[in-house]
Amino acid sequence: MKKLNVALIFGGKSGEHEVSLSSTASIYKHIDKDKYNVFTIGITKDGRWMYYEGNEENIKNGEWVNLANKNVEINLVPVGNREVGLVFEDGRVEKMDVLFPVLHGPYGEDGTIQGLFEISQIPYVGCGVLASSVGMDKLVCKKVFSQIGLPQVDYTYTTKWSFNKNEDQELNSIESKLKYPIFVKPANLGSSVGISKACNREELLKGINEALQFDSRVVLEQGVNAREIEVAVLGNDEVKASIAGEIKPAKDFYDYEDKYINGASTYDIPANISDEDMENIRQMAIEAFKGIDGKGLSRVDFFKDKETGEIFINEINTLPGFTNISMYPKMWEATGLEYSNLIDRLIDLAIDAKK
Structure with missing residues (x-):
């Protein structure tokens, strides 16, 4: 051959x-x-x-x-x-x-x-133009998830133009919609780059200014005391979801340094959740992937509120990390698909998508 x-x-x-x-x-x-x-x-x-x-x-x-x-x-x-x-x-x-x-x-x-x-x-390999751009844009993606009916934490956003025009007004508006802690994220970036957690107005101001170094729009999310659950999805028309895993951050949240440098966080695969929650999360991951017209692969991230047990979709990553400590290949490995076979499957899906 x-x-x-x-x-x-x-x-x-x-x-x-x-x-x-x-x-x-x-x-x-x-x-x-x-x-x-x-x-x-x-x-x-x-x-x-x-x-x-x-x-x-x-x-x-x-x-x-x-x-x-x-x-x-x-x-x-x-x-x-x-x-x-x-x-x-x-x-x-x-x-x-x-x-x-x-x-x-x-x-x-x-x-x-x-x-x-x-x-x-x-x-x-991977998602097309539309799915990639929607998945990358946290703000647009949140609007798509809302349309699908997937549960999310409360959020708002600001822009560089609006923030520079009237900083206090924008901060007041954010504080009227969300309670501290608030997560601050550039709308278009991945791997936790530029993300911070604000517990007061001073930290919120600092976080927004930091995020604006990476993008002209900033997403503000309601912080919740939650477990971080992730699922890997794979497929084109027929989409499958892996066993879900849980990240246990070494810090307040799973940041860039922890993901790719020191690897201090730990994880459980499978996540220690009920069978019902496992199935619910896997199904929502598939819905999210199909909702943005995904192809090939994505990793879908969720929050599970520690107090109420509610599950919220966080974001979708259309080209997730593939390092030796990355969750995407590890979750598929736990589901029965070895790393090299996963690569084979992604290549097959790329060819099938063009037939």
């Missing part, structure tokens, strides 16, 4: 560049190289695309930038008679059968690069 040419596309201009490197190194290590010819295409922090051929350690530590072959042309746009694929110095062209983006955050998870992939007409 002929091997498929698979291009892992990693790095990118977002604040989650290093997360992408770790995820890509892990995928490269575990992908079945008897089935696939694996090509690695890195995007630098300033947006330059370069072909790298080497081991995963140099991807993870960032050395790939210095080792990249700058003479290989990366052509993903069909123009005239030019071949779509990788054009090597000797004139050889390697056409890609599947593009596998491992790009978290803006420019990689928000529908922008998915638009390029659509133009390339090459099958690609």
